[in-house]
Amino acid sequence: MATLRLATRGSPLALRQTELVAEALREAHPGLDPEVVVVRTRGDRDTTSSLDRIGGQGVFVGEVEAAVGDGRADVAVHSAKDLPSTMPAHLVLAAVPPRADPRDGLVGCTLAGLPPGGLVATGSARRRAQLAYLRPDLVFADVRGNMARRVAVGEEAGGAAAVVVAVAAMERLGWRGRLTDVLDPLDVLPQAGQGAIAVQCRAEDDATRRLLAAIDDALSHRAVRAERAVLAALGGSCTVPVAAWAEADGGGGLRVHGLVASGDGRTLVRMTRSGDEPETVGAVVAQALLVDGGGAAIEGFGGAAAAAGREPPRVGP
Numbered sequence: 038m039a040t041l042r043l044a045t046r047g048s049p050l051a052l053r054q055t056e057l058v059a060e061a062l063r064e065a066h067p068g069l070d071p072e073v074v075v076v077r078t079r080g081d082r083d084t085t086s087s088l089d090r091i092g093g094q095g096v097f098v099g100e101v102e103a104a105v106g107d108g109r110a111d112v113a114v115h116s117a118k119d120l121p122s123t124m125p126a127h128l129v130l131a132a133v134p135p136r137a138d139p140r141d142g143l144v145g146c147t148l149a150g151l152p153p154g155g156l157v158a159t160g161s162a163r164r165r166a167q168l169a170y171l172r173p174d175l176v177f178a179d180v181r182g183n184m185a186r187r188v189a190v191g192e193e194a195g196g197a198a199a200v201v202v203a204v205a206a207m208e209r210l211g212w213r214g215r216l217t218d219v220l221d222p223l224d225v226l227p228q229a230g231q232g233a234i235a236v237q238c239r240a241e242d243d244a245t246r247r248l249l250a251a252i253d254d255a256l257s258h259r260a261v262r263a264e265r266a267v268l269a270a271l272g273g274s275c276t277v278p279v280a281a282w283a284e285a286d287g288g289g290g291l292r293v294h295g296l297v298a299s300g301d302g303r304t305l306v307r308m309t310r311s312g313d314e315p316e317t318v319g320a321v322v323a324q325a326l327l328v329d330g331g332g333a334a335i336e337g338f339g340g341a342a343a344a345a346g347r348e349p350p351r352v353g354p
Contacts, residue, residue, distance in 0.1 A: 040070045041248065044101045044110035047075040048183045053209050054234050055114045058252065061134055065251035074110045076101045102128060105237060111245050113237040117230030117261050118203075122268035124237070132236040132249040136257040137205035139232035139282060141225050144207075145191030145199040147218040151175065155198035158190045162300060164201045166278040167225045169302030184210060191217075205232035226280035226296045226307070229264035233257055256285060259315045266319025267295045271326070277337040281322070286311045295322040297332040306330035 041062065045055040052073070059071035078100045097119040104110040106127055117133065124130065141164060151157070151172065158180040159165055165177045178197060180190050184206055191200030192215070199217070207213050236252070238245040260283035267281035278298045286292040290313040298305040308325040312318030327333040 039066075039068065040072050041112060041245065042072050042074050042110040043112045043114050044074045044076050044104040045114045046078055046097060046101060050184050050206050050210060051114070051116070054116065057209070058112075058114050058134065058234060058236060061252040062248065066248060069248070074104060076104050076110075102237065105239060111238060111242065112249065115235045115237070117233035117235035118228045120230060120235055120265070122229075122265055122271075127240055128237045129240045129246070130235055130258075130261075131238045131246050132253040133233050133258040133261050134236070134252050135254040136233040136260065137208055138219075139227045140204045140222050141220045141227060141231075142202055142204045142207060142216040143191070143199040143218040143220070144188050144202055144215055145197065145217055148172075148199075148220060148224075149218075151198050156196075157199050157201065158187070158197040159201040161201065161228070163228055163278040163280050163296075163298075164225065166298040166300060166302040166305065167280070167296070168201070170298065170305045171224060173302070184212075188212065188215060203231055222282055223294070226294055227282045229268050229279075229281040230261050231282075233261050235261070259291060260284065263291050263293045263315035263319040266316040267293065267323050267326075270320040270323030271297070272338065277335050281319070283315070283319075289313065291315060291318055293318050293322045295326050297326050297330075297335060297338075299335050300337070304335055306332040306335075 043055050043059060045051045055073055062069055062071050078097050098115055098121065101113045101115060102125060105113045153174050154176060156176050156178055157168060158178050160179050160181050168175055180187050180200060187200050187202060190197050204216065204219055207216055236249055238249060263283040264281040268279060271279055278300060280296040283291045283293045290311055292309060292311045294309045296307045306326050308322055308330055310318055310322045310325060312321065
């Protein structure tokens with residue numbers, strides 16, 4: 038029986054996502070024995086500091102990627118939303134299994150039911166900015182930790198009026214029924230890759246790439262590529278809230294929605310463009326946000342603002 042080592046974080050959600058990948062691989066390749074390799078990341082070790090302070094979403098990724106790079110594992114399994122806009126040259130995004138619900142949800146209260154001045158718990162600048170734009174009266178508190186801890190914050194009496202969570206995470210943990218609201222993606226645009234699982238391997242590992250190709254979903258993979266292209270074309274390291282979501286446009290192409298906002302939600306720019314090639318349409322959306330929508334003027338863009346007048350950059354797959 039052939040063994041394939043899958044590196045992952047050790048949170049219940051990360052382990053569940055890795056088991057979903059393992060199940061798909063077993064079904065596609067009878068006789069294959071996926072083995073889970075748990076890696077403790079900086080984001081897991083520091084559960085009190087805000088993500089922005091300790092390095093952004095990438096703090097959940099680097100050590101898992103390193104396990105594949107140095108040979109401790111063959112495959113890295115991530116929440117696609119945690120991947121930085123660029124990845125190490127020696128790794129490739131080999132598969133994106135069928136995507137789950139990309140939307141955000143609330144636990145504790147509905148959006149319409151939030152009281153004036155209600156306290157909303159979220160560690161995401163993207164979620165804070167969009168909710169503040171919809172409801173300038175809301176107050177926000179940071180929340181970190183695994184899903185059980187975050188959900189508890191929304192369900193505890195006397196705590197936050199609501200906590201914001203990813204619907205896909207709740208579904209994978211069997212907690213969909215604990216959601217009190219699911220937010221329209223055009224009200225609160227999802228994070229790039231939200232709801233998708235990203236499966237990486239070494240670029241030169243042709244055997245593993247062939248194994249992973251069997252669990253890849255073409256539409257989900259194309260959508261994630263387009264969303265990541267939006268982030269990459271915006272500069273990748275900008276500190277302002279950004280969001281991107283791609284959906285099938287009904288004609289074989291993609292409709293890609295993008296957003297940039299100020300941290301307080303007072304300035305918010307949305308743009309939508311359609312196209313066939315994921316990297317191209319993603320870059321076009323970023324250019325529209327920066328130039329057509331004036332997003333380059335938002336404080337915090339830095340290098341992205343300087344690049345706003347140039348042609349959309351070419352972004353590799």
